[in-house]
Each structure stands twice: as C-alpha cells, then as structure tokens.
Amino acid sequence: MKNIYVDWENKWIRLVWTLVMLVIGGMVFVLIHMPIPWLLGPMTAVFITSRIGKIKPYWPVQLRNVGLIIVGYTIGLSFTKEALIQIVHQLPSMLLMTVIMISFSAVFAILISKLTGVDYPTILTGCIPGGLSQMITLGEEIKGIDLTIVTFLQITRLMMIIFFVPLLVASPLFSAGETFDLSNGAGKITSHWAELSPTILIFAVICIIFAFLGKKAKLPTPFLLGPIIGTAILNIGGVHGPSLPTSIMDISQLLMGGYIGLLLKSDQLKNKAKTISFSIISGFVLIVGSLGLTLLLVKMHHVSPVTGFLSAAPGGMDQMGIIAHEVHANLSIVTGYQLFRIFFIFFIVPPFLKWFFKYFDRKRLKI
Incomplete structure (x- = not known):
C-alpha cells in the first residue's frame, strides 16, 4: 500500500x-x-x-473583511435620526473621554518606558488605545521606533480587551440590576432566514460598494466604516434593512476571531518576559481606567453602565460593536464614541506625535 x-x-x-x-x-x-x-x-x-x-x-484577511462588512451593516441599522441627534449632543463628552484616555495612556507610557528601558516614543506609540493599524503605520513612518514592540503592545492590549471586556460585562458588576438600553431598537435579531426581506440584497450591494469606496478613500477600518455609512444613509433615508439571523452574526464573529487569534507573534520580540508582562499590565490599567470613565459618562448622560463601559473601553469599534449588539446596549452611542476616538486618533494624534517626537529628539540631543 x-x-x-x-x-x-x-x-x-x-x-x-x-x-x-x-x-x-x-x-x-x-x-x-x-x-x-x-x-x-x-x-x-x-x-x-x-x-x-x-x-x-x-x-486570510479577506475572510476577516467579510465579517467586518456584516458587523458594519448591523451597526449601521442602529443609526436613526434620533440616534444621530443624541450623538451630536454628546460630541463634547466624546472629545473629553478621548483626550482623558489618550493622556492617561501617555502618562502610563512614561512609567513603562522607565521600567523596561525601551525609549518613550516606542512605548507611547504602542500604548495609544483604539488605533491598532494607524499606530503601526505611524511606527513605520517615524525613524527609531521599534515596530515589533509597538505591534506587540497594541495587539496584546486588543486581545486583552476583546477577552476580558465580555467577561466584565457578563459579570455581576454590570449584569446585577442592569437595564439594557433598547431605545434605539438595536440588538434585535431574528433566528429565521425566512424573515429576511428582499431589501437585504440592496443593503448587501451598498455595503460592499461602500467598503471598497472606504478603502479607496483610505478611511480607518474601511470594511467596517464603509458599510456603517452606507447602511446609515439608507436607514435614515427611509429604507429599512432587516435584522440578521443569529447564525450570520455567529459566522461574522468566527471570521473575525480567526484573524485576531493569529495577530499575536512574539518570535522577534526582545526581552520577552518583561515586555509581555508590561503589555498585560498596560491592558489591565487601561481597562480599569475605562471603568472610571464609565462612571463619569453614566453621571453626565444617564446611559446604562454597560453602554457607558463599552463606549469608554479602549478596544476596536468592531469588537465593541459585537459585544454591544449581544448585550443589547445602545449600539449607536457605543459606536459613536468608538468612531469619534478612531477619527481623532486617525487625523489628530499622528501629526501631534510626529511633532512631539521631533521635539523629544531635539531635547535629548541637547542633554
């Protein structure tokens, strides 16, 4: 044989x-x-x-992108005229939360830099929350940044957030006496494929078109943001799409989970034990910091604790959107805060960091 x-x-x-x-x-x-x-x-x-x-x-990343399009469609359904008005009213709070979180990360990066011996610009680039792809791209553009450490810090934080935030949300800390936000109608899902209306085909085409338009326009996370924009435009315009069956949502999570699990690579990492330890501590500290911001957000806008926490959590918009959908939090508010932070990090943070790092280098040379 x-x-x-x-x-x-x-x-x-x-x-x-x-x-x-x-x-x-x-x-x-x-x-x-x-x-x-x-x-x-x-x-x-x-x-x-x-x-x-x-x-x-x-x-392959293409399968992850399919999952992002599905999640983007689901998030886009939560954007109504009323939801947009609510988001506009909370723009000052979004700016405040984002600045506090980034400032908190910058201060904590000083401590990590001193304890690990890694230069501050590298640690700071790795500690900025919610901007994985943008910070890695920025690290490639700036001379002297250790891209391996930046990537490891960003991905470790992301994986910690993805894993521990759901556990926290499902814990008595949030579930005890919790009344989930259902006012925007988000989070409702159907378990039957037969309930899908023919309009889903229109939304499918629009989501795919807007995903590639977003990529061409170099938007952050285009395969998520593009479908959100396309679906929201149709939804606000009066064309309402059907909710997706639970099986499709499960598939989208599987497609994304497979890609995220392969991101963390430590083969080329120097001082593995020390860097891994501080990466975990960094992620933990940011989660604790977001719990503090949750209290502030709940008091300012009277949102539910779970909505406030997912809005403040330093994770990605796609992962926080999935969790918000699963626990029936106010999906439009959560997405609004996460989206604001993404754009802030995408447009404001890189120019500022480039200026700061040049200033940092000049000061170090004088010393």
Whole structure:
C-alpha cells in the first residue's frame, strides 16, 4: 500500500484545518457558556494551535473583511435620526473621554518606558488605545521606533480587551440590576432566514460598494466604516434593512476571531518576559481606567453602565460593536464614541506625535 502524501504547507489544507479548529473552539465556548463564544472561542483556538501544532493556521484577511462588512451593516441599522441627534449632543463628552484616555495612556507610557528601558516614543506609540493599524503605520513612518514592540503592545492590549471586556460585562458588576438600553431598537435579531426581506440584497450591494469606496478613500477600518455609512444613509433615508439571523452574526464573529487569534507573534520580540508582562499590565490599567470613565459618562448622560463601559473601553469599534449588539446596549452611542476616538486618533494624534517626537529628539540631543 502506497503512502499518502499530504502537503501541510498547502494554503487550502491549512485553511480547512484552521476552519475546523475555529468551529471546535466556538462550540467549546458555547458549551461552557462563555460570552460571545463565536468570537472568543475561535480566537483562543487558533491562538493555541498556532503555537503547539505542526500545521500552521492560515486565515486570510479577506475572510476577516467579510465579517467586518456584516458587523458594519448591523451597526449601521442602529443609526436613526434620533440616534444621530443624541450623538451630536454628546460630541463634547466624546472629545473629553478621548483626550482623558489618550493622556492617561501617555502618562502610563512614561512609567513603562522607565521600567523596561525601551525609549518613550516606542512605548507611547504602542500604548495609544483604539488605533491598532494607524499606530503601526505611524511606527513605520517615524525613524527609531521599534515596530515589533509597538505591534506587540497594541495587539496584546486588543486581545486583552476583546477577552476580558465580555467577561466584565457578563459579570455581576454590570449584569446585577442592569437595564439594557433598547431605545434605539438595536440588538434585535431574528433566528429565521425566512424573515429576511428582499431589501437585504440592496443593503448587501451598498455595503460592499461602500467598503471598497472606504478603502479607496483610505478611511480607518474601511470594511467596517464603509458599510456603517452606507447602511446609515439608507436607514435614515427611509429604507429599512432587516435584522440578521443569529447564525450570520455567529459566522461574522468566527471570521473575525480567526484573524485576531493569529495577530499575536512574539518570535522577534526582545526581552520577552518583561515586555509581555508590561503589555498585560498596560491592558489591565487601561481597562480599569475605562471603568472610571464609565462612571463619569453614566453621571453626565444617564446611559446604562454597560453602554457607558463599552463606549469608554479602549478596544476596536468592531469588537465593541459585537459585544454591544449581544448585550443589547445602545449600539449607536457605543459606536459613536468608538468612531469619534478612531477619527481623532486617525487625523489628530499622528501629526501631534510626529511633532512631539521631533521635539523629544531635539531635547535629548541637547542633554
């Protein structure tokens, strides 16, 4: 009998293997009743198998982008005229929260820099919350930045937020006596494919078009932001799209979880133990800081604690949007705060940091 040769380096074989691992991870997390199991389960499964298995997982960014489009559509449905008016009224608060969070990160970066011996510009670039792709791009543009450390700090924080925020939201800290915001109608989902109306085809085309337009316009996270904008325009214009079945939302989470789980790579990292320790501490401190901002937001605008926390949490808009959808928080408010921070980081932070780093270098040379 001839030996059967299997090319484990083949991308299609690796893709199928990865998909099996993602499904198993999701099912395990469903069985143990973890929050948002189809995001956390696949993320954990592919993270583990990429380090202990002989087959290298493969999950292309295009599949992640499909998941982002689905989430973007869901978020876009929450944008109504009333929701936009509410968001406009809270713009000063959005600016305040963003400035406080970034300032808090900048001060904490001084401590990490002194304890690790890594230069301050590198640590600061790695500690700015909510701007993973933008900060990595900025690190590539600025001379002297250690891009490996920046990427590791950003991704470690992101993974900590994605994993621990759902656990916090599901804990008695938020669930005890919690009345979730349902005023905007967001978070309602249908479990039957038959309930999807033909207008879903219109929204599907619009979401895809706006995703690629967003990419061409170089918007931050275009495959998420583009569908949000396209869906919101139709929704506010009077064309209302149907809510998606739970199975589609689960698939979108799986598609994103597989990609996120492969992001964290420590092969080229110097002083691994120290850097990993401070990366975890940094993520923990930012979560604690966002809890403090939650109290301020609840007092200022009387939103529910879970809505306030997800609005202030230093994670990505896509992940916070998924969690907000799952717990029936006010999705438009959460997205509004996260979106404001993304644009602030995208347009305001990089020019300021470039100026600051030049000033920092000149001052250091004088010393």
